[in-house]
Amino acid sequence: MCENEDMTYAGVGVNYDAMDPFKRDAQRAARETAGNINRLGFSEVGMSRGESAYLLERPDHYLAHVEEGLGTKNLVADAMYRLTGKSYYDQIAQDAVAMIANDMITLGALPLSMAMHLAVGDSDWFDDKKRCHDLIEGWKKACMLARCAWGGGETPTLKGVVVPGTIVLSGSAMGVVQPKGRLITANIQHDDAIVLIESSGIHANGLTMARKIADNLPNGYLTKLTDGRAYGETLLDPTHIYVALIEGCLDYGIDIHYTANITGHGWRKLMRATQPFAYIIERLPIQLPIFGFLQEHGPIDDMEAYGNFNMGAGFALYVSEADVEKVQGIARSLGLNSFYAGHIEKCETKKVIIKPKNIEYLGSTLGVR
Amino acid sequence: MCENEDMTYAGVGVNYDAMDPFKRDAQRAARETAGNINRLGFSEVGMSRGESAYLLERPDHYLAHVEEGLGTKNLVADAMYRLTGKSYYDQIAQDAVAMIANDMITLGALPLSMAMHLAVGDSDWFDDKKRCHDLIEGWKKACMLARCAWGGGETPTLKGVVVPGTIVLSGSAMGVVQPKGRLITANIQHDDAIVLIESSGIHANGLTMARKIADNLPNGYLTKLTDGRAYGETLLDPTHIYVALIEGCLDYGIDIHYTANITGHGWRKLMRATQPFAYIIERLPIQLPIFGFLQEHGPIDDMEAYGNFNMGAGFALYVSEADVEKVQGIARSLGLNSFYAGHIEKCETKKVIIKPKNIEYLGSTLGVR
Numbered sequence: 001m002c003e004n005e006d007m008t009y010a011g012v013g014v015n016y017d018a019m020d021p022f023k024r025d026a027q028r029a030a031r032e033t034a035g036n037i038n039r040l041g042f043s044e045v046g047m048s049r050g051e052s053a054y055l056l057e058r059p060d061h062y063l064a065h066v067e068e069g070l071g072t073k074n075l076v077a078d079a080m081y082r083l084t085g086k087s088y089y090d091q092i093a094q095d096a097v098a099m100i101a102n103d104m105i106t107l108g109a110l111p112l113s114m115a116m117h118l119a120v121g122d123s124d125w126f127d128d129k130k131r132c133h134d135l136i137e138g139w140k141k142a143c144m145l146a147r148c149a150w151g152g153g154e155t156p157t158l159k160g161v162v163v164p165g166t167i168v169l170s171g172s173a174m175g176v177v178q179p180k181g182r183l184i185t186a187n188i189q190h191d192d193a194i195v196l197i198e199s200s201g202i203h204a205n206g207l208t209m210a211r212k213i214a215d216n217l218p219n220g221y222l223t224k225l226t227d228g229r230a231y232g233e234t235l236l237d238p239t240h241i242y243v244a245l246i247e248g249c250l251d252y253g254i255d256i257h258y259t260a261n262i263t264g265h266g267w268r269k270l271m272r273a274t275q276p277f278a279y280i281i282e283r284l285p286i287q288l289p290i291f292g293f294l295q296e297h298g299p300i301d302d303m304e305a306y307g308n309f310n311m312g313a314g315f316a317l318y319v320s321e322a323d324v325e326k327v328q329g330i331a332r333s334l335g336l337n338s339f340y341a342g343h344i345e346k347c348e349t350k351k352v353i354i355k356p357k358n359i360e361y362l363g364s365t366l367g368v369r
Numbered sequence: 370m371c372e373n374e375d376m377t378y379a380g381v382g383v384n385y386d387a388m389d390p391f392k393r394d395a396q397r398a399a400r401e402t403a404g405n406i407n408r409l410g411f412s413e414v415g416m417s418r419g420e421s422a423y424l425l426e427r428p429d430h431y432l433a434h435v436e437e438g439l440g441t442k443n444l445v446a447d448a449m450y451r452l453t454g455k456s457y458y459d460q461i462a463q464d465a466v467a468m469i470a471n472d473m474i475t476l477g478a479l480p481l482s483m484a485m486h487l488a489v490g491d492s493d494w495f496d497d498k499k500r501c502h503d504l505i506e507g508w509k510k511a512c513m514l515a516r517c518a519w520g521g522g523e524t525p526t527l528k529g530v531v532v533p534g535t536i537v538l539s540g541s542a543m544g545v546v547q548p549k550g551r552l553i554t555a556n557i558q559h560d561d562a563i564v565l566i567e568s569s570g571i572h573a574n575g576l577t578m579a580r581k582i583a584d585n586l587p588n589g590y591l592t593k594l595t596d597g598r599a600y601g602e603t604l605l606d607p608t609h610i611y612v613a614l615i616e617g618c619l620d621y622g623i624d625i626h627y628t629a630n631i632t633g634h635g636w637r638k639l640m641r642a643t644q645p646f647a648y649i650i651e652r653l654p655i656q657l658p659i660f661g662f663l664q665e666h667g668p669i670d671d672m673e674a675y676g677n678f679n680m681g682a683g684f685a686l687y688v689s690e691a692d693v694e695k696v697q698g699i700a701r702s703l704g705l706n707s708f709y710a711g712h713i714e715k716c717e718t719k720k721v722i723i724k725p726k727n728i729e730y731l732g733s734t735l736g737v738r
Binding site: 020021022023025026029030032033034036037039040041042044049054056063065066067068069071072074075110112113115116117119126129132133136137139140143144147148149150151152153154155156158159160161162163166167168170171172174176178208 | 389390391392394395398399401402403405406408409410411413418423425432434435436437438440441443444479481482484485486488495498501502505506508509512513516517518519520521522523524525527528529530531532535536537539540541543545547577
């Protein structure tokens with residue numbers, strides 16, 4: 001399964017060349033500030049740089065900080081609002097909160113407070129009371145699902161910066177890992193099992209491609225999928241929030257070796273850990289109609305699709321095979337389908353192998369962590 | 370000094386009618402999520418809702434969360450970059466960090482980690498290496514001044530949402546108040562002294578007005594002020610970061626009764642606390658050339674100017690008269706001018722009185738907290 005290749009820097013860790021230079025330079029500069037907080041009795045957890053959440057250490061717990069955003073999914077909601085009269089802003093609010101919360105839990109942190117940043121191009125955006133109401137109710141509901149407090153936010157009007165009629169929806173969260181033993185580090189073992197948890201649909205990544213596909217369809221977002229639902233409606237299915245799942249697993253004492261929130265870079269995200277392993281997928285999750293539709297109408301081949309979309313798997317947990325049933329039981333109790341998808345093998349380079357599709361991604365294709 | 374008026378809801382606290390409805394509805398919805406974190410041993414500090422930082426309580430400390438942004442000041446930097454070849458992005462990075470950090474310290478919290486959110490309209494924005502370098506170095510330097518760790522961030526490309534060539538620069542911070550006695554609550558006393566700390570210039574508020582003034586000047590941003598510096602250059606003087614000042618005062622044991630970060634709403638922010646008091650200014654700070662220029666070329670009268678700009682006073686501390694000298698000594702040691710500007714009197718309504726200018730602002734004019 002794991003053929004040896006020449007060992008490369010890309011294969012064993014962060015590939016600074018493939019990372020975009022801005023992120024690389026920013027990470028280097030950011031590291032130089034780490035010592036500032038030692039006077040307050042805090043220290044940074046160096047390994048969390050480049051992970052989905054930034055961690056600070058105290059004697060008996062870790063604090064976590066995440067900054068994230070919705071991307072351009074609001075443009076799909078705007079289009080569907082014009083077509084149907086339903087705003088969908090409750091659903092995209094959940095998407096934004098999910099982006100933040102699902103990043104935070106990857107390291108075992110539970111979100112405490114969630115702030116909303118809503119930038120508009122013109123203050124008349126707020127004149128649509130229905131849309132405002134939906135956004136607020138959706139953000140609140142999502143905070144309930146993420147089991148955190150909605151802790152304020154900011155709503156600037158940025159004329160000349162945000163395109164009028166649109167919004168930039170983003171936010172941030174503080175969280176906590178306590179006790180410290182609940183920290184999820186990259187403790188991946190040879191023969192670990194890969195458990196994939198169902199996604200609700202496309203999440204907040206890959207929307208640019210999805211919007212282009214809509215432009216090329218005679219009926220656009222109103223085109224029906226195989227299940228009879230409209231394309232645009234399906235794109236806007238709100239992202240699952242996996243906080244209860246991770247909290248449940250940790251409460252149960254399951255030793256989670258690593259997790260991946262499958263967003264941008266699709267299943268290539270499975271090899272997010274720096275250590276070199278082969279992630280071998282033997283069974284695929286149930287295909288959601290949206291992904292078949294995207295592949296057909298792009299057209300998008302399997303390599304591109306699994307490398308960019310979540311393809312029905314929104315979150316991955318790596319555990320000992322003995323723990324697979326327990327994880328699946330907790331997922332089931334929360335109404336989430338899960339799949340014992342495959343296993344992990346030691347390897348001299350990082351790679352993801354999707355056997356049913358005969359696809360292999362090398363570590364070098366996941367430059368940006 | 371304080372004539373009694375009919376007591377109104379607006380005069381004694383949050384004016385929900387004057388607040389914009391979105392913020393009001395969001396605050397109401399947010400409050401309903403507060404209980405979610407009690408299971409983790411945290412509880413929200415209710416009084417911090419509507420303050421500049423959101424607080425969570427632990428047995429021996431408070432955590433603080435701030436979400437803020439730069440506004441549209443980057444458009445001035447963009448214009449000056451075209452005119453002069455200097456990007457000024459190091460300076461606006463400091464403005465953005467200052468907006469976050471100076472909000473956090475108002476309650477006595479010290480920033481721990483600072484995240485950057487940089488949304489662009491087109492990824493070719495990153496092709497300008499000089500501007501990228503300036504932004505990164507400026508953010509790092511500002512984190513040094515704010516004595517916190519730069520803890521990651523997010524750099525989405527939002528085509529169709531952010532106007533190409535521009536950016537939305539915002540961010541968030543986690544912070545801590547420890548020990549708990551360092552929390553700054555609204556403990557304002559009759560006869561308290563008002564100490565104003567110098568600003569560096571216009572900060573990140575009021576830029577829309579400043580840009581309009583530039584449009585009407587024959588030489589635009591290159592128009593000279595009385596001190597010979599260009600208007601645009603002066604507008605971009607980076608905002609002071611007052612973290613060291615507040616930390617110094619708290620370390621010294623000064624009992625700070627309340628503070629105000631003077632940003633939007635200008636000196637009306639002096640009456641930010643919900644309790645009714647009259648804030649009576651008897652002495653004005655040294656006039657910075659930028660504010661005289663703005664007033665002359667607007668034209669902007671004193672009422673409008675002091676009600677919207679910081680007018681040379683970037684931060685206010687309210688302390689007992691006996692502590693004024695100590696605060697001023699600490700400010701001086703940090704290279705900051707300060708002014709014993711006036712005092713506070715009990716009053717049945719909230720108001721700010723600027724005696725040298727014969728101006729009075731009623732509490733009802735500060736609807737949005």
